[in-house]
Structure formats: structure tokens, C-alpha cells
Amino acid sequence: MKPNDVELKLLSEIMTLKDRLNQIRNGAREYDLSQLIRETNLHVFSRIPTLSPVHHLRAHTSKVHDVVWTPSDKFLITVGGEGLIVVWETQSGMINNVLDVSGVQPITAAASDDARKLYCGGLCANVVLFTSQHRPAEDGYSEYETVLVYEHSGQVNCIVRLDESQLLTAATSDGVLLWDAEQVKVIGRFPQKHSTVCCLSLMTTTIQGASTFLTGASDGTIRLWDLRQPGTMVSQFESHESDVNCVKPLPNGLNFVSGSEDTAIHLYDLRTDIVLSRFSDPQPPSQMQPPEDEIGQVTTQSDVVTAYQSASVCDIAVSASGRMLISGCKDSGLYYWDLIQQDRCVHRETESGPVIRLAMSNQKHAMAMLTWDAKSRIRIMRPR
Template sequence: MSVAELKERHMATTETVNALRERLKQKRQSLLDTDVAGYARSQGKSAVSFGPTDLVCCRTLQGHSGKVYSLDWTSEKNRIVSASQDGRLIVWNALTSQKTHAIKLPCAWVMTCAFSPTGQSVACGGLDSLCSIFNLNSPTDRDGTLPVSRVLSGHKGYVSSCQYVPDEETHLITSSGDQTCVLWDITTGLRTSVFGGEFQSGHTADVLSVSINASSSRLFVSGSCDGTARLWDTRVASRAVRTFHGHEGDVNAVKFFPDGNRFGTGSDDGTCRLFDIRTGHELQVYFQQHADNEVPHVISIAFSISGRLLFAGYTNGDCYVWDTLLAKVVLNLGSVQDSHTGRVSCLGLSADGSALCTGSWDENLKIWAFGGHRRVI
């Protein structure tokens, strides 16, 4: 068979697949008679009453001299690690605002950071295509620099996201611009599994984010520039369990819902979406119309501990608090006093749900405390 014939057959097959995908999409939509908000309204549910004093900025963490790209909380709630364009990781005491570690990185172009489950180590990655591990208990060298304890090498593109497997100090998952995700054994520094790449069910563009299911740590989701999110099982690396369509732009952020049966996404198309991993259905779209018709991109998302609230950071500096049940914005942290002056590039909730931390291109991090009964939402 000639090359021309192969190309023609490939084009015909691609058209067939696209047509089947469109038919499947239409069939799924026909089965969805309502969304979460529609059903909630039919049951007489009302939106959460949320005022400016229910979530207030209690402290600003200043110390970075470049855009903040990533942050993570420890499981014991009182420490935060942040990564910045200034080429440093800073570990903060969230209660006192003091810096406990300021780690100078071998590569300044860092994009992601994460605490290990015990909080004894931090991982980071970026444009050097490596994931570097630092043991916070290691002694510093003569220059006061904390040495790298392990380097995970194998990606062929930038490392966009990293997350430790829950309750495991020795395994983490990374996502990359090489269109793959990788499960690593930190003890050996070797790749345990590669998800995507040459496999047909993998992403077809840069992978930007990952989220591991806390209820079943063998499952994780990934978001990509190909406009899809994919569900993976670490026991079956050869193919994605399910692919989720709906976004019309890069999927910048993914986050599992607290119950582990659903997950949220944030995209360049300006929407957040909620998907069910069991059915593959899109349950809800979260979108706020702007008067100027400009659509700010969603860069970061997080859920409250009950899942009733969705926090979303945008490129225009807004940080919306969504009522996930009614798909309604109940508060915009970008419009209150002490808000960020740049894009909200990262955010995360403390383990007990009592505080939210946001990081921004304005070089600062802010800790927002919930007041009164709002602590349990």
C-alpha cells in the first residue's frame, strides 16, 4: 500500500471517528433532561447566603519577587509551599506568616509545587522538564542552599503539575507538555507507568494539570490543551478509562470533588464544569457573563470540604465563589478589600476547610479565613 493510499485511509478513518464522536455527544445530550442547577431549583433549593464578611483576607504573605505560579497546603493545615518566577520555593507558616524555608531552585522557571503527605518533603517542576524533590529536614550547604534530594528525569517537555499519591511518601504523578502523565517511584527515581504519549487514548496536546482521587488513589484525572479531561487508572496505563469533552479551550485545572465520584475543570473558555466519572456526563457548567463581552480564562479551581462551594481563579484577578448546587456566584474575592491586583494563578483550601489561600501574578499570596458557621461548608 502506497503512502498516498495510507494517508487517504487515515483521513477517511478520522472523519468516521469524528462523526461517531458527534453522534455520541448528541446521544448523551438527549439523555440529559436537566443539569444540577435545574434539578436543585425544581426541588426548591436556595443558594448559599454568602457575604463579604464570611470570607475575609486575614493575612498577606509577602516575600516573592516574581509571579506566583503554584501553592500547596500540608495536611496539618498550618504550612504552605509556594513556587514563583523568582526561582524560589518558599515554605510559610500560615498562622504567623513567617518563612521557614526559602529554597533556591536550579531552574528558575518553576511551574508547580507540592507537599508530600507527611509534609517532610516538597516537589517542584517546570521548564527544565524535571521534577525535583527537596527534603526539608536536610542540612543546607555553605551558601545556605537546600540540596536536591532526588531528581525525576524522563519527561520530554515541561512539567506542568505534580501531586503526591495520598498517604504515600514514595510515589507522585506529574503532567507534562510532552502530552503524558507519569507515575514515579521516588525511592528509585524511575517511572512506574507512563500515561498517554504513543497510546491512541492519550492526550493529543500539552497536559496542564492532574488531580488524584483521595477516595481511590489509583484513579486520577488530567486536563489538557486538547480541550479534554481524561480519567486514568494507574493499573492500566495503556489507555484512558474515559475521556470528557465539552470545553472549547485549554483545560487549565482539574480537581476531584470531595466524594471522589465527580471532578471539576477550569478552562480558557471561561467556564468551570462538573463531570461524573461513573457516567461520563457533564453535570453542570459554571459561567458568568461579563458586560464587556471579554471572557477571562479560568486558571485554578478548588472545592470546599463539602463540595457546596467551588473557588475559581481568573486571569483578570477575579476569584469567584460558586454555589455548585445552584451554579450561582455568591462572592467575588476580586472585588473585596485586600484583593489581588493580578491574575489568580493558584489557590487551595486548608485540610480542615477553615481557610483558603490564593496566589497571584502580583507576587503575593493571601489567606482568606471563613467566619463562624462558614468553616464547615
């Protein structure tokens, strides 16, 4: 059904008011980041290191939903739509263990350093703790057994293991819950009544000592919370125009970046609620380099055009210095960004499917990339 004149008039008025609001916001800013960058004459990278795969991880027979490093970076956890969680050894790229959690209908997971404890959540509205029971080598893989169940009232989207005794989860109807992991008891609630939490990140580069965390929601808003003050939001930041898919802290502990369905990456500072810088550079398929598949065949431009549906930002990886970003998008693009060059990306590559996850290791020595090709591809990437 075509919009009538009244709807078009209202839409025009909304856009006009939105432009006026942006002008007022820009006028209220105390400084312009791009101007400060020009005044300080910072060095601009002429060449940047790109990444190449060192391991191709093949085991899943369905779409893979999540890729998670253990805190020690020794193992990588992948969550498949067929109901399997696979534990990989990151140095060799070999399978360490396989766990059937089809009853949970898994979407995401978290694990201990040694991957002996696995927390899994998904469509079944529960987070389940599985622990590994050692078996002799001749009997095959160690067996995982269900130990505890953390009940929610909706789909579980995020799990963060704080330590042996505390767990942070986000579910569709519950907002964020802080658990006493051993007593299976909720000890803190962080409600978001009118939106769904899409992503969650500790506002620190290490889990130890974390006291604040960020949530990105379906209303485009990013909120800051304090674990020591359940129920009370600390701050709310200038929002995106659509769902927030990822929020990632920078190493300095004061800044963070977010990626959204609106195709934009925002740079924020905890000390102010406005966007410091905005990055968005979706390119037509003709301007992006077609990739080669694993047997040397080049993906045709028609294949790329089919994948080019939206440049929505699915995930972001942050470099060790915090200056470089890599964003993965639904248009199959892998974009490299320099934070002082907000007008364009400094390098871009095309994958053969939407880039769903970019999981940087905790020590920043490698990145796990998940793409949804005809069959999900998981690769561990390192600098060339």
C-alpha cells in the same frame, strides 16, 4: 487579514453543526439537573460566608507560579519565577525556609508533611528531590541538598506526591508518569499523544487510598485514569472549548468540577461522560466592586478595565460540603457559586490583578490565594 467569504461560510457551517450537536446531546440526556433541583425544592442560600486575609506572604521578587499546601496543612509552599521556593508556616505567616532552585527554572512543587522533602519541576524538564539537612538555630535556616533527579523530556507542569515511595508527574511530552520515588524508576505511563496535560488531580479528597486521577489537557478534554492500569484510559468526558486549567474533586467522591480558558466551569459525574451543569457568569467591570489595596486606596475602574481581558477560569476552590465553589479568573474576578444556582454566581469580588491560584487547604479551614498584580500577592484567607 480579513476573512474571505469562503472562510466566513465555513465558520458559519461549523457553528451550525456545533449547535446541532449540542441539541442532540441535550436530547440524549436522561434528566435535566436544573429541573431536578426545582422539583426537590432545595434551600437557596440568601447569604454566604466570604473570605478575608489573615496573612500576607511577602518574599518573592518576581511572578509566583504556584502555591501548594503540604498534606498536614502546617506549611505552604510558594514557587517564584526568580528561582526561589519559600516554605511558610501557615499559622504564623512567617518564613520557615528558603530554597534556591534557579537551576530547575521552577513552575510547580510538592512536599512531604513536614516539608523536609521538596519535589520541584519546571522548564528544565526534570523533577528534583531536595531534602532538608538540619543545622543549629544559630546557623540560620536548614540547608536543602539535591538527592534525586527524575528525568522528563519536556516542561514539567504537575507534581503529586502519593506517598513516600510513589510520585505522579505530568510533562509536556511525556503525558503522566508514575514513579517509584526511591528507585527513580518509571512504573506506569499514561500517554496523551496529541495534547499537553495542563492539570492533574487525584479523584479523592485525601491522598491515602487514591487509585484514580483526572487530567485536563490543552485539547479541552478531561480524562479519567486508574493508577492500577497504566496506559489505559478509563473514561473521557464531554470537553471544554479550550485549555482545561483545573480539575477538582467534590467530597462525595463521584463528582468533580473543571475550569477552562473558555470561561466556563463544568460539573461532571464519574458515572456519565456528559456535563451535568455549566457555570459561566463573566461580568463587565462596571458591575464589579473595585477592591481596596493594602494602604486603603481604591483601585480605579480604568485599572479594572485594563485587567478585564478574559474571564478565563484559572483555578477553583471547593468547600468542605462540596456545595459552594470559588473560581478565580483572569479578569481579576473572584466568583462564588452555589451548585444549585447555575444561572448566576451568588457573589463576586474584584482583585487588583488576575486570580491565578486558589489553593484550598486539605482540611478546608483556609485558602491560599495568588493574584498577579503589579507584584504577585499571596494571601492566606479564612471565613469572615
